[in-house]
Amino acid sequence: MSEYFSNIIYGVKSFLTGMKLTLDHFNNKKERVATLQYPHEKWPIPERNIGFDHAEYNLIRSRLHVDIDDCISCMQCEKFCPVDCIKIDFIKPPKDSDVDCGITSNDTQKKMIVSRFTIDMSECMYCNLCVFPCPEECIYMVGGPNAEKHEIDYEFSQYKRDGMIFEFADATDDMIRDAGGEKWLEQRDAKLKKNSEGVELMGIVPEATPVQVAAPVLETGTAAAKPVTAVKPLGGEFDIKSLNGIADKMCRGIAKKAFMAAKRAGKDTTAILADVAQALSDAGKMTEDIQSILDGLSAPSPEAVTPVVETEGATKAESVAEVPPTTEVKEFDIKDLNVIEDKMARGTAKKAFLAAKRSGEDKVEAVRKALGDAGKLDVAAEKLLNSFTSAAAEPSQPTAVEKTAEPTEEAAAESLAASEPAEDLPLFEIAELNGIDDKMTRGMAKKIYMAGKRADKSRTEVIADLRAGLTEAGKLDDATAAILNNLESGN
Amino acid sequence: MTSIVDSLVKSFSSFNLDIAVLLPVITLIGGTVIFLIMAVNALIAVYFERKISAFMQDRLGPMEVGIFGFKGGKKFWGGIGQTLADAIKLLVKEDILPNNADKFLMILAPFIIFTGAFLTFIGLPFAQNIVISDFNIGIFYIFAMSSIGVIGVILAGWSSNNKWSLYGSMRAAAQIISYEIPIGLSLLLVVLVAGSLHLGDIVQWQADHRWFIFHSPFTFLAFFIFYISTIAETNRTPFDIPEAESELVAGWMTEYSGFRWALFFLSEYANMLIVSIVASIVFLGGWLSPLQIFNIFPDSWLILDGPAIGLFWVLFKAVILIFIMMWFRWTFPRLRVDQLMYLCWKVFIPFALANLFLVSLWELIF
Numbered sequence: 001m002s003e004y005f006s007n008i009i010y011g012v013k014s015f016l017t018g019m020k021l022t023l024d025h026f027n028n029k030k031e032r033v034a035t036l037q038y039p040h041e042k043w044p045i046p047e048r049n050i051g052f053d054h055a056e057y058n059l060i061r062s063r064l065h066v067d068i069d070d071c072i073s074c075m076q077c078e079k080f081c082p083v084d085c086i087k088i089d090f091i092k093p094p095k096d097s098d099v100d101c102g103i104t105s106n107d108t109q110k111k112m113i114v115s116r117f118t119i120d121m122s123e124c125m126y127c128n129l130c131v132f133p134c135p136e137e138c139i140y141m142v143g144g145p146n147a148e149k150h151e152i153d154y155e156f157s158q159y160k161r162d163g164m165i166f167e168f169a170d171a172t173d174d175m176i177r178d179a180g181g182e183k184w185l186e187q188r189d190a191k192l193k194k195n196s197e198g199v200e201l202m203g204i205v206p207e208a209t210p211v212q213v214a215a216p217v218l219e220t221g222t223a224a225a226k227p228v229t230a231v232k233p234l235g236g237e238f239d240i241k242s243l244n245g246i247a248d249k250m251c252r253g254i255a256k257k258a259f260m261a262a263k264r265a266g267k268d269t270t271a272i273l274a275d276v277a278q279a280l281s282d283a284g285k286m287t288e289d290i291q292s293i294l295d296g297l298s299a300p301s302p303e304a305v306t307p308v309v310e311t312e313g314a315t316k317a318e319s320v321a322e323v324p325p326t327t328e329v330k331e332f333d334i335k336d337l338n339v340i341e342d343k344m345a346r347g348t349a350k351k352a353f354l355a356a357k358r359s360g361e362d363k364v365e366a367v368r369k370a371l372g373d374a375g376k377l378d379v380a381a382e383k384l385l386n387s388f389t390s391a392a393a394e395p396s397q398p399t400a401v402e403k404t405a406e407p408t409e410e411a412a413a414e415s416l417a418a419s420e421p422a423e424d425l426p427l428f429e430i431a432e433l434n435g436i437d438d439k440m441t442r443g444m445a446k447k448i449y450m451a452g453k454r455a456d457k458s459r460t461e462v463i464a465d466l467r468a469g470l471t472e473a474g475k476l477d478d479a480t481a482a483i484l485n486n487l488e489s490g491n
Numbered sequence: 492m493t494s495i496v497d498s499l500v501k502s503f504s505s506f507n508l509d510i511a512v513l514l515p516v517i518t519l520i521g522g523t524v525i526f527l528i529m530a531v532n533a534l535i536a537v538y539f540e541r542k543i544s545a546f547m548q549d550r551l552g553p554m555e556v557g558i559f560g561f562k563g564g565k566k567f568w569g570g571i572g573q574t575l576a577d578a579i580k581l582l583v584k585e586d587i588l589p590n591n592a593d594k595f596l597m598i599l600a601p602f603i604i605f606t607g608a609f610l611t612f613i614g615l616p617f618a619q620n621i622v623i624s625d626f627n628i629g630i631f632y633i634f635a636m637s638s639i640g641v642i643g644v645i646l647a648g649w650s651s652n653n654k655w656s657l658y659g660s661m662r663a664a665a666q667i668i669s670y671e672i673p674i675g676l677s678l679l680l681v682v683l684v685a686g687s688l689h690l691g692d693i694v695q696w697q698a699d700h701r702w703f704i705f706h707s708p709f710t711f712l713a714f715f716i717f718y719i720s721t722i723a724e725t726n727r728t729p730f731d732i733p734e735a736e737s738e739l740v741a742g743w744m745t746e747y748s749g750f751r752w753a754l755f756f757l758s759e760y761a762n763m764l765i766v767s768i769v770a771s772i773v774f775l776g777g778w779l780s781p782l783q784i785f786n787i788f789p790d791s792w793l794i795l796d797g798p799a800i801g802l803f804w805v806l807f808k809a810v811i812l813i814f815i816m817m818w819f820r821w822t823f824p825r826l827r828v829d830q831l832m833y834l835c836w837k838v839f840i841p842f843a844l845a846n847l848f849l850v851s852l853w854e855l856i857f
Contacts, residue, residue, distance in 0.1 A: 015823075018822045018823060019822055025548070030566075034549050
């Protein structure tokens, strides 16, 4: 019986002890609550100390930041970025406009409006290479010695992957429009629309004229020559690449040579295939495998056209420099030669291009000849040139696509040649002058360049100005002269 | 003591309406009021339950959801919209009935439980004149109605055709029926002293003499027996063996979802409010101001009395009792089934019986 009562008393006691404990926690919640309201509160970052002086070493490479007010859109950081995660667009206000682009903190008068300055931090590899060339020191890694410029964000947390693309440009649409950037705005809006359509998962929007785009390729004369092949869009399915299926190196070489020869002679697909077969059997290399490949090529395969169309649609939007294998209407520009990988070959090609341009010849043929003479006419270059032989000169006309279906090589070349001489080389970038070693000379050259650019002078005129100006100042040494020569020849 | 129904009948009498027309109108008004009280009570109580549990466990509880962008306090009392959001979520959830369940009974069970809580409110005074209908056997009525719920619990457990549900409902039945005995004995003590089953009379007795909790050592003890037994009857921790989420998933509520589960939830919190109000009326002086516990203050101080202030005092006392219930819940671990039965049959019932006997002696002597 006493145990019964002592149990009850013990129960009541422990009951009160427990109640006291929880009440204590409830009352002292200010000290005791351990929850950290994460997105609103964050743990303090402990002091870093790994034995270096913070002021001397940029220890923390947290995130790239741009003080956009100081950016003069010199594009240096974009050029230096090894992973191309910086993208800069700028609008240069027309000469007579009174748009004030602002002054940097180094008292440099800005001449352009930065309409886009995006850094994709998901691509950035923190190499810091964009920081060094910046003339205004406006791009920097947050952290380390820059701690007072911008606070460090350690988390990098974003709700979407797109959030890792940071936009630093703060130019409003009105400012851009004032500076004459309507076209840029249009392009941007179109791109945004395309992106949002992709985000909304609307599926692939079918291209308006997919087949027409693919049609004008290698064998432009086929339609007239053979009614059988005219039905099939042969252009997309048979080019020199199709011969890559041949395993033996020697055989492949012979086949390709024959292919090129036949194509240059303007033969159609079946004739080319016959030529190739002939050449191979002449060389005694005709095997069953090769025969089957050639048979396969002569049989039509319309499906092969579609992928070409799609990739082309994408590349067209993306870049100008890259030449799609089945380029439609496109001007032959010296920049297009940049796709040639071999340095020597590129140089030769560009030289020939310029020479042809000056003399008003057919540039494609000239380049081809020069490359052939130098023994550098490889497959890629050949393909590139072929893409231009079929191209007509008017890029602006949408009907040009149909037109190119008929004209022969000569017709295309004629139209090319007719339109070319009017065009001069575009003015080179100011960055090209960075090759000049001496600081004074570089500065002077840049000044002259800017003056020439503002006066809308052509490339040759600007180079002449540079030569004259630098000679006058006695600064035209050999290296600088070589740079100018290079610029003149368009390299 | 006039009830809401009485005053409604009186105010409608000038329209010369037939009583058959008047009755549904008055029922509807009274029902709406009760339902609103239950819903608002659940909304507020759940929020505070979560907050109190969080603070006792050194957490913060809901902090993010607000109403129209207003989240409440920045430091501790944020997230005031959380219960509302949960209620909306419950209402739009899919209503699942298991294939082999007894569908009719399973649909019926939550409504029986809800009806038990709902009917109890009819006789429950919130202040001197704020009661839906004034029964002269008020405390008996409340005691009877709050026991209806156990039928729903057993039905819910049986009809779900789930062993966890059946275990849970069996435990609930055993527990609720057992603990009704100490509750009844404790209330009997009060009825014995006050000489009336009418809640208004009980409070009047306390106004004339003193609060029942201070009447004698035995009523003091009876209050704790009553209060702990009501916690057991509302199936709250540490007496939540019918739910016992670590043993029985959710006990008799396992197979319920959506609106039906919301009804269980609503009734549970309504029962909390009911027992707290009953305890505060019967033992803690009801709508009497705490300033006149021992009648030591002059009468001029008793301005804090009357119907409106009375409502405040009743709710104030009830809220404190509800807080203590939550405090219990987050302090003690769940009792074993045998411990639960030991506590009821071997501790509470002998003490309640002894109390009854000793209070009778006390009344004879003093």
